[in-house]
Every structure is written in C-alpha cells, then in structure tokens.
Amino acid sequence: MKKKYTIILLIDFYGQAGLQDQNYLNRRYNSLLDIINQRKIDRNRCHIVSNTWELEDKQMESIEKFAWLEKWNWHKIWEDERVNNGYVNTTIEEFIEILKKYDPNLEITPKETNIIIGGTETSGCVFDNKNIGALHWAKRGYDTTIYLPLCCDYSSPGATWELKQLSGISSLWNTVGREIKKSVQNVNITQNLHLTASFDQLSPIIPWSNEKIKPL
Amino acid sequence: MKNTLILLIHFEGEIELQDQNYLNSRYSTLLNILNDKEIDKEKCIIVFDTYNLISNPQNEKDEYRKIENQQLSKLVKYACTQKWSVYNMVKETDMGLIDMDIETFIKSMKEKRPEFKIEPNETNIIIGGTETAGCVLSNKKLGALNWSKRGYDTSIYLPLCAEYTTRGNTWYEKQQAAFAHFWSTIQNHDPKDYKLLNILYDQMQIVGKLPFKPS
Numbered sequence: 001m002k003k004k005y006t007i008i009l010l011i012d013f014y015g016q017a018g019l020q021d022q023n024y025l026n027r028r029y030n031s032l033l034d035i036i037n038q039r040k041i042d043r044n045r046c047h048i049v050s051n052t053w054e055l056e057d058k059q060m061e062s063i064e065k066f067a068w069l070e071k072w073n074w075h076k077i078w079e080d081e082r083v084n085n086g087y088v089n090t091t092i093e094e095f096i097e098i099l100k101k102y103d104p105n106l107e108i109t110p111k112e113t114n115i116i117i118g119g120t121e122t123s124g125c126v127f128d129n130k131n132i133g134a135l136h137w138a139k140r141g142y143d144t145t146i147y148l149p150l151c152c153d154y155s156s157p158g159a160t161w162e163l164k165q166l167s168g169i170s171s172l173w174n175t176v177g178r179e180i181k182k183s184v185q186n187v188n189i190t191q192n193l194h195l196t197a198s199f200d201q202l203s204p205i206i207p208w209s210n211e212k213i214k215p216l
Numbered sequence: 217m218k219n220t221l222i223l224l225i226h227f228e229g230e231i232e233l234q235d236q237n238y239l240n241s242r243y244s245t246l247l248n249i250l251n252d253k254e255i256d257k258e259k260c261i262i263v264f265d266t267y268n269l270i271s272n273p274q275n276e277k278d279e280y281r282k283i284e285n286q287q288l289s290k291l292v293k294y295a296c297t298q299k300w301s302v303y304n305m306v307k308e309t310d311m312g313l314i315d316m317d318i319e320t321f322i323k324s325m326k327e328k329r330p331e332f333k334i335e336p337n338e339t340n341i342i343i344g345g346t347e348t349a350g351c352v353l354s355n356k357k358l359g360a361l362n363w364s365k366r367g368y369d370t371s372i373y374l375p376l377c378a379e380y381t382t383r384g385n386t387w388y389e390k391q392q393a394a395f396a397h398f399w400s401t402i403q404n405h406d407p408k409d410y411k412l413l414n415i416l417y418d419q420m421q422i423v424g425k426l427p428f429k430p431s
Contacts, residue, residue: 024388148392148395148396149389149392157417157418161388162238162387162388162391163375163417165388165391165392166374166375166391166417167417167418169374169391169395169415169417170374170415170416170417170418170421171417173414173415174414174415177411177413177414180407180410180411181411190399190402190403190407191403193399194399194400194403195395195396195399195400196396197383197384197389197392197393197395197396197397198383198393198396201396
C-alpha cells in the first residue's frame with residue numbers, strides 16, 4: 001500500500017510565549033523534538049509547516065536548525081503574503097497552493113495526505129479559529145490529528161494550567177456539538193478528526209521508512 | 217422547567233491515588249452547587265452510585281455517619297442541612313461492584329423518590345466522578361454516553377471529575393491522555409449518540425442545566 005504524505009502543521013506554535021507556563025512551553029518543544037529525532041520517518045513524505053515565526057524564539061530556531069541537520073523539509077510559509085506570519089487567515093486552498101511552491105511533488109488531497117496539527121490554542125486557532133485549523137481539514141475529509149502535547153491553552157479561563165486545559169477541552173467539545181447540530185453533512189467530522197496524547201498513538205499515521213536517514 | 221439529576225459516579229474514586237488539591241477542588245465544586253440557594257431542591261437531586269462505608273454502617277442512623285471519608289461525610293451532612301435530597305445506590309450497586317443499568321437505576325429511584333420524574337423530556341443529567349473518560353463517560357452503564365444515547369440532555373461537569381489511572385507523568389498529562397481516550401471512545405459511536413452530550417467547565421455553563429426557583 002502506498003504510504004500517505006503527512007503534514008505536521010504548526011499553527012501559531014510560539015503563541016504568546018510570555019503568557020504560557022514555561023514548563024509546558026518546553027514540553028511542547030520537546031514533543032516536537034521527539035518527532036524530529038525519529039530518523040526512520042520518511043522525510044520525502046513527512047513535511048513540517050509553520051504559519052508563523054518569531055525571531056526572538058531562539059529555542060525554535062535551534063529546533064529548526066536541528067531539523068535541517070536531520071534532513072527535514074520545513075516549509076516557511078509565513079513569508080508568503082497570503083500568510084503574512086499568521087496575520088492573514090489563510091484558507092486551506094491557499095495553503096495548498098503556497099505549499100506547492102515549495103514542493104510541487106507534494107500531493108495534498110484527503111486520499112493522499114494525513115494532517116497532524118499542533119500549536120496554540122487547542123480549542124482556538126488549532127481547532128477552528130484559523131481556516132487551516134483541524135476542524136476545517138476534517139470537514140474536507142482529511143484524516144486530521146491534533147497532537148495534544150504540541151498544544152496549549154493560555155487564554156482559556158482557569159486559575160491553573162490544568163483548569164485552563166479543562167476549559168479548552170470543554171470549549172472544543174462545544175464547537176463539535178454545534179457542528180454536529182448544524183448540518184448532517186458534518187456527521188463525519190469526529191471520524192476524520194483524532195486527538196492524541198502520546199507518540200505511540202501518533203505513530204500509525206506517520207510515514208515510516210525502513211532505513212534511517214543519515215544526518216548532515 | 218426540567219428537573220435535574222446530579223449523578224456522581226465513583227465520586228471518591230481511589231482517593232490516595234489522586235492529587236489531593238484536585239480532590240479538594242472537586243469537593244469544593246460540589247459545595248458550590250450545594251451553596252446555591254436559588255436552585256429548586258424539589259426539582260434537583262443528588263445521587264451517589266456508591267461511596268465507601270464505615271465498617272459497621274448498620275449501627276448508624278444518619279446516612280452521613282455511614283460514610284467513611286470524613287470530607288465527603290461532612291459534605292453530605294451539609295447538603296442535608298441545606299435541604300438537598302441526597303440518595304445513594306450503595307446497596308443496589310453492592311458498593312459499586314454491580315454495574316447498574318439506567319432502567320434499574322430509574323426503578324430504584326422511583327422507590328426512593330416516586331414524585332421525581334426521570335425521563336428524557338423531563339430531566340437533565342449532570343455527571344461527575346472518576347474517571348472522565350472511563351466510568352463517567354461509558355465504562356459504567358450509568359455513564360454519560362448511555363444517558364445521552366437514550367435522549368437525555370447529559371452534561372459531564374469537568375470540575376467534578378478526575379483522572380488518575382490514565383497515563384501521564386503529571387496531572388496535566390493525565391488530563392490530555394484522558395481527553396484523547398474520550399475522543400477515541402466517541403469515535404466508535406454514531407453522532408446521534410452524543411448529540412445531547414455536553415462537556416461543561418464553568419459553573420455559569422451548568423446554570424442552564426439546573427432548575428431555579430421562580431423569581
């Protein structure tokens with residue numbers, strides 16, 4: 001069976017870093033690093049895309065450099081005027097068009113591509129506030145996964161990070177409920193949409209290769 | 217106005233395995249509901265599926281004295297002083313060992329409180345307890361998904377819930393894993409099964425699910 005492409009889409013990944021619990025921020029970066037560290041992931045079929053970039057984010061800069069050494073394709077679509085570092089609410093169609101500029105061979109169709117999403121905030125931009133949020137991919141029939149260790153919620157109400165996470169979850173479910181009630185056409189969003197909390201759960205949707213890459 | 221059943225499934229859980237701050241927070245959340253004097257107590261009842269009993273409960277007359285956990289005992293005592301009707305299914309579930317179904321539950325409640333109607337058009341269900349993605353959702357036949365499947369407006373109220381057996385090195389990670397687990401359970405069901413399932417976080421959100429006295 002032909003392996004599907006996988007796009008690891010980082011939506012507003014940095015977010016408002018100053019507002020985040022720094023331990024959880026580090027954990028998100030580590031979770032990304034744990035994916036990048038896997039040398040048996042097929043680099044031709046698994047691409048990383050960020051819609052934003054912060055120059056002051058030195059940690060991310062190091063991760064990106066490490067990813068380059070590990071031969072990852074990391075597409076800097078934030079430079080495109082249709083993204084403008086996340087200030088433009090890019091649609092999925094525009095996103096695909098932009099990505100094709102970086103790699104014309106990349107096939108982005110529901111049949112050919114899995115989408116993995118992380119960033120800030122789980123129940124906001126990552127889920128539906130941005131047009132490239134998980135819900136919108138799922139609605140278009142893409143197998144879409146929100147990888148929770150890459151996400152966080154800081155503007156959700158809550159006196160602790162655990163409570164913020166709970167309110168984020170509640171808000172996400174409310175949106176799902178509204179979508180289900182809105183249209184019978186959307187009944188499959190929960191089938192196309194996955195939420196995972198560990199790399200083990202993520203593993204089956206990643207395109208693995210039999211051979212390890214040799215880093216630069 | 218609909219009446220409301222606040223159903224607490226394994227509310228205590230394995231106390232020692234839980235973060236004590238969150239355990240306290242769950243108790244405080246319940247206390248916040250009990251403290252609301254505007255709730256119509258004729259139309260809102262609290263039912264525990266089980267709790268741990270002291271060694272010789274038959275010697276005690278008052279229900280709250282039979283409860284082993286002092287904090288929960290005090291909570292139930294307080295509820296009674298505030299004129300709440302609190303019921304338990306300790307005997308019927310053999311301290312939680314019997315997986316009671318909704319029909320048996322309704323039948324038992326009819327015996328305990330005949331005038332309290334439990335019907336989809338008449339009753340909102342609010343559920344809390346341990347663990348969110350386990351017994352509270354669907355592992356128990358009294359779990360939220362089973363009520364929602366039967367056409368009840370059902371709400372899991374997250375501040376009343378906790379996870380401790382879910383994998384994770386911190387309580388934050390356990391929560392994440394629990395939600396991933398919740399989602400995978402939901403995926404195995406038809407959307408009409410969970411159409412009436414709400415996940416609520418804030419007390420303001422449960423206001424709409426509670427019966428209030430006419431002003």
